[in-house]
Amino acid sequence: MKIKIGNINILITETYREMSKKAASLVTAQVIIKPNSILGLATGSTPAGMYKEMVKIYNSDQVDYSEIKSFNLDEYYPIKKYNKQSYAYYMDQHLFKHINISNQHIFIPNGECEDVETECRAYDERIHILGGIDLQVLGIGVNGHIGFNEPDVHFESRTHMVTLDEDTIKANARFFPSKDEVPSRAISMGIRTIMDSKKILLLANGLGKAEIIHRTVFGEISPNVPASILQLHKDVTIILDKDAAEQVLNHAKCNEA
Numbered sequence: 423m424k425i426k427i428g429n430i431n432i433l434i435t436e437t438y439r440e441m442s443k444k445a446a447s448l449v450t451a452q453v454i455i456k457p458n459s460i461l462g463l464a465t466g467s468t469p470a471g472m473y474k475e476m477v478k479i480y481n482s483d484q485v486d487y488s489e490i491k492s493f494n495l496d497e498y499y500p501i502k503k504y505n506k507q508s509y510a511y512y513m514d515q516h517l518f519k520h521i522n523i524s525n526q527h528i529f530i531p532n533g534e535c536e537d538v539e540t541e542c543r544a545y546d547e548r549i550h551i552l553g554g555i556d557l558q559v560l561g562i563g564v565n566g567h568i569g570f571n572e573p574d575v576h577f578e579s580r581t582h583m584v585t586l587d588e589d590t591i592k593a594n595a596r597f598f599p600s601k602d603e604v605p606s607r608a609i610s611m612g613i614r615t616i617m618d619s620k621k622i623l624l625l626a627n628g629l630g631k632a633e634i635i636h637r638t639v640f641g642e643i644s645p646n647v648p649a650s651i652l653q654l655h656k657d658v659t660i661i662l663d664k665d666a667a668e669q670v671l672n673h674a675k676c677n678e679a
């Protein structure tokens with residue numbers, strides 16, 4: 423099912439698997455149409471199914487990633503690349519080791535850098551010099567964060583150091599041996615960096631995301647719900663499973679009645 427709310431195209435699927443397959447088809451189409459695309463990639467449990475489907479398509483259809491460059495949204499700080507909870511490790515396990523992307527084309531904020539300020543500036547500059555992100559994949563936190571841009575009083579524009587919200591630390595503790603081991607900081611692309619992407623694809627599944635998806639799409643545009651800024655982007659697609667779509671669908675039905 424497809425609906426359009428303002429500028430945002432929403433695709434609603436029955437299951438997580440279907441959501442992942444649709445997302446994988448869209449990303450793969452981007453790679454086929456523009457083989458030297460710059461992809462913006464996300465981590466978390468939501469896009470894991472999409473990466474699995476992308477690898478399947480890669481294995482059956484010989485999609486060529488050799489000219490693709492990728493920039494990840496964020497990384498914990500401080501964290502070692504080989505730490506199994508790092509996003510660098512996540513990306514390698516879920517996608518990069520399975521496809522023919524060149525190591526030189528993979529960019530992830532360096533969770534081991536000493537000079538964070540310089541790292542952040544260089545990250546944005548590199549994206550800019552390469553011509554900008556063609557397609558940015560996003561998940562969403564239960565508090566509306568995208569990347570690690572937490573609710574705030576203003577939109578932080580460029581790649582920057584973030585102090586994680588207690589909610590985010592709690593939510594992400596499931597990936598760590600204990601909550602105490604979740605780093606309290608991260609480096610994240612900023613809202614402007616994300617909004618500069620030519621296309622955006624946001625994924626969400628599960629009832630736990632239903633309320634924040636509703637606020638993202640219908641709510642006031644406010645740094646208090648960072649994802650709400652997407653209402654101002656010209657080319658956003660959101661793919662939801664039916665649980666994450668629950669409140670959006672109810673709202674749309676009420677307005678029809």
Ligand code: GLP
Nearest residue numbers: 465466467468561562563569570
């Ligand atoms: C993390 C990431 C986000 C991600 C969010 C949601 O905090 N920094 O990029 O979108 O979690 O994660 P999940 O998909 O596991 O719900």
